[in-house]
Amino acid sequence: MNLLRNDALEGAQARRRAQIPDATVARLPLYLRALSELADRGVTTCSSEHVATAAGVSSANVRKDLSHLGSYGTRGVGYDVHQLRDRIAETIGQTQNWKVIIVGAGHLGSALAAYQGFGTRGITIAAVVDEDPALVGSTLGPNTIESVDNLAALVKEHNILIGIIATPPAGAQPVADQLVAAGVTSILNFAPTLVHVPDGVDVRQVDVAVELQILAYHEQRKASSADSGGDE
Amino acid sequence: MNLLRNDALEGAQARRRAQIPDATVARLPLYLRALSELADRGVTTCSSEHVATAAGVSSANVRKDLSHLGSYGTRGVGYDVHQLRDRIAETIGQTQNWKVIIVGAGHLGSALAAYQGFGTRGITIAAVVDEDPALVGSTLGPNTIESVDNLAALVKEHNILIGIIATPPAGAQPVADQLVAAGVTSILNFAPTLVHVPDGVDVRQVDVAVELQILAYHEQRKASSADSGGDE
DNA sequence: AGGAGTTAGAGAACCCGTTCACAAAATCGT
DNA sequence: ACGATTTTGTGAACGGGTTCTCTAACTCCT
Known part of the structure; x- marks a missing residue:
C-alpha cells in the first residue's frame, strides 16, 4: 500500500493516479456544485474562503482537499472558477455520463x-x-x-x-x-x-x-440537558 | 472539555449523561434494527460478533460502541437481546414518539x-x-x-x-x-x-x-486502474 | 519600484475513531 | 473443584482527517 512506485517520474501523473481520501471525495461534489453556481453567476475567480462558505466547510479544509488533486490556484489571488470546476469534474468522472x-x-x-x-x-x-x-x-x-x-x-x-x-x-x-x-x-x-x-x-x-433517529438522539440530549442544567 | 467533573460520584449517571461519539450514535440505530430482528426471531442472547455481522461492522467496534452506553453484557455469554435493545432504544430516544x-x-x-x-x-x-x-x-x-x-x-x-x-x-x-x-x-x-x-x-x-457522484468516482477509478494495469 | 495586503500550499500538531491485544469474568465439561 | 473455552470490556497502538501555522507567491496601491 505504501509502496513508492517510481514517483520521481512525474508529479502530475502520480497525483492523478493517487488515491484521494474518502472524506475529500465526498466533498468534491459539493465544491463542484458551488463552483458551478459561481460560474453561472459570472464569477471568474474565487478564494478557498469563498468555496468554503458555499460548501459549508473550513477554508483550510478546502485547500487541503484541492491539494490532493494537484489543482493550481494562484497565491494572493485564488482559483480560476472554470478551471477548478473542470478539474474537479474530471477528477470525479463527471466528464462522462x-x-x-x-x-x-x-x-x-x-x-x-x-x-x-x-x-x-x-x-x-x-x-x-x-x-x-x-x-x-x-x-x-x-x-x-x-x-x-x-x-x-x-x-x-x-x-x-x-x-x-x-x-x-x-x-x-x-x-x-x-x-x-x-x-x-x-x-x-x-x-x-x-x-x-x-x-x-x-x-x-x-x-x-x-437519519431521523440520529436527529432524535440529539433532540433528546437537548431536552435532557435543558431541564437538568445543561452540561455543555 | 477534558475537565473531570466529580466523576467518582456515580459511574452510571455519568455515563448516561456523557457525550456519545457521533460515529457511535450513527451506528446505534443499526444495532437496534439488528436486535429487533433477533428478538422477533425469538433469539434471547447474542454475542458482539452476531450484532457485528448483522450490522456490517467489526465486533470490536460493536463492543467499543456499546461500552459508551455502559451496557452490561456478560463475559463468556454475550448480551441479552431484549435488555440491550431496550437500552439502545432508550439511549437514542426511541421510547418516545x-x-x-x-x-x-x-x-x-x-x-x-x-x-x-x-x-x-x-x-x-x-x-x-x-x-x-x-x-x-x-x-x-x-x-x-x-x-x-x-x-x-x-x-x-x-x-x-x-x-x-x-x-x-x-x-x-x-x-x-x-x-x-x-x-x-x-x-x-x-x-x-x-x-x-x-x-x-x-x-x-x-x-x-x-451519493451517486461518489460511486461514479470509484467506478472511474476501477475503470482506469483496469486498463492501465491496476495499481491496487 | 517597493511595501502592504492577500491567499494558496505544505508541514506539524492535534483530535477522533478504529483496530488490536489482553485481562477479567462467566459457562461448561470432566 | 478446576481447567478449558468463550466473550466482554478496556487500555494501547494505529491511522485518517482536520485544524493550525507559517512560508512563498501574487496583486494593488503609493
Missing part, C-alpha cells in the same frame, strides 16, 4: 426517477424496473417501467455500472445479487437492510429512518 | 410520507405541507396536505421538533428559516443546498446525486 438503473418503482423509485438535477451532475436514469406486472409499461418521466426479468439485459444493453435499490427490505439482497451478476459494480441502497456484495463492488447506504 | 413535519409534497415528499417503517422506529409524520394550492387538501396516506402557511401553527400544535425539507433547492433556505422560527431544532434536508441555521439547530443533509 453515468447510466444508472433503478430497481423498484414504488414511491421512492418514482421520486428518484422524477428527480431533476441528475442530468447536470453527469447521471442518467437509463432504466427503471419493478417486479409488479401491474406497474410494467407505465411511464415515469422519460422512462418506461420494465419487468425486473429484463434487469440483466437492460444493464448490458446500456452498459450500466451503477444500480439503485428502491425496493422493500426483503427484496434488497436478491436484487443486489442480480445487479452484481449482471455486471453492476456500484450500488446505492435505499432499503433499510445490509446487502452483501463481493469484493470490488461498492455499496452506499441511505436510510432516512436512521 | 418523535413527530416530524414534511415540507414539500412533491415526488420525494410523497414518497417519504408513504414510507412504511417510520412507525417501528419511533417516528410519526405529523404533518405534510406544500406551497402549491393545487396540492393542499389531497391525502397522502394518513395525512392531508396542508398549506405551508400553516407551518408554524402545525409545528406548535403537534409539538414538532424535527422537520424534513423536501422542496426544490430554492425553497430550502426560506423553509428552514420558517421551521426554525416555529421552534424546530432538527432538520433533515433533501434539497441539494446548504442551509444556514442558528446554533443549537442540527441539520443533516441527504443528497442522492452526491
Whole structure:
C-alpha cells in the first residue's frame, strides 16, 4: 500500500493516479456544485474562503482537499472558477455520463426517477424496473417501467455500472445479487437492510429512518440537558 | 472539555449523561434494527460478533460502541437481546414518539410520507405541507396536505421538533428559516443546498446525486486502474 | 519600484475513531 | 473443584482527517 512506485517520474501523473481520501471525495461534489453556481453567476475567480462558505466547510479544509488533486490556484489571488470546476469534474468522472438503473418503482423509485438535477451532475436514469406486472409499461418521466426479468439485459444493453435499490427490505439482497451478476459494480441502497456484495463492488447506504433517529438522539440530549442544567 | 467533573460520584449517571461519539450514535440505530430482528426471531442472547455481522461492522467496534452506553453484557455469554435493545432504544430516544413535519409534497415528499417503517422506529409524520394550492387538501396516506402557511401553527400544535425539507433547492433556505422560527431544532434536508441555521439547530443533509457522484468516482477509478494495469 | 495586503500550499500538531491485544469474568465439561 | 473455552470490556497502538501555522507567491496601491 505504501509502496513508492517510481514517483520521481512525474508529479502530475502520480497525483492523478493517487488515491484521494474518502472524506475529500465526498466533498468534491459539493465544491463542484458551488463552483458551478459561481460560474453561472459570472464569477471568474474565487478564494478557498469563498468555496468554503458555499460548501459549508473550513477554508483550510478546502485547500487541503484541492491539494490532493494537484489543482493550481494562484497565491494572493485564488482559483480560476472554470478551471477548478473542470478539474474537479474530471477528477470525479463527471466528464462522462453515468447510466444508472433503478430497481423498484414504488414511491421512492418514482421520486428518484422524477428527480431533476441528475442530468447536470453527469447521471442518467437509463432504466427503471419493478417486479409488479401491474406497474410494467407505465411511464415515469422519460422512462418506461420494465419487468425486473429484463434487469440483466437492460444493464448490458446500456452498459450500466451503477444500480439503485428502491425496493422493500426483503427484496434488497436478491436484487443486489442480480445487479452484481449482471455486471453492476456500484450500488446505492435505499432499503433499510445490509446487502452483501463481493469484493470490488461498492455499496452506499441511505436510510432516512436512521437519519431521523440520529436527529432524535440529539433532540433528546437537548431536552435532557435543558431541564437538568445543561452540561455543555 | 477534558475537565473531570466529580466523576467518582456515580459511574452510571455519568455515563448516561456523557457525550456519545457521533460515529457511535450513527451506528446505534443499526444495532437496534439488528436486535429487533433477533428478538422477533425469538433469539434471547447474542454475542458482539452476531450484532457485528448483522450490522456490517467489526465486533470490536460493536463492543467499543456499546461500552459508551455502559451496557452490561456478560463475559463468556454475550448480551441479552431484549435488555440491550431496550437500552439502545432508550439511549437514542426511541421510547418516545418523535413527530416530524414534511415540507414539500412533491415526488420525494410523497414518497417519504408513504414510507412504511417510520412507525417501528419511533417516528410519526405529523404533518405534510406544500406551497402549491393545487396540492393542499389531497391525502397522502394518513395525512392531508396542508398549506405551508400553516407551518408554524402545525409545528406548535403537534409539538414538532424535527422537520424534513423536501422542496426544490430554492425553497430550502426560506423553509428552514420558517421551521426554525416555529421552534424546530432538527432538520433533515433533501434539497441539494446548504442551509444556514442558528446554533443549537442540527441539520443533516441527504443528497442522492452526491451519493451517486461518489460511486461514479470509484467506478472511474476501477475503470482506469483496469486498463492501465491496476495499481491496487 | 517597493511595501502592504492577500491567499494558496505544505508541514506539524492535534483530535477522533478504529483496530488490536489482553485481562477479567462467566459457562461448561470432566 | 478446576481447567478449558468463550466473550466482554478496556487500555494501547494505529491511522485518517482536520485544524493550525507559517512560508512563498501574487496583486494593488503609493
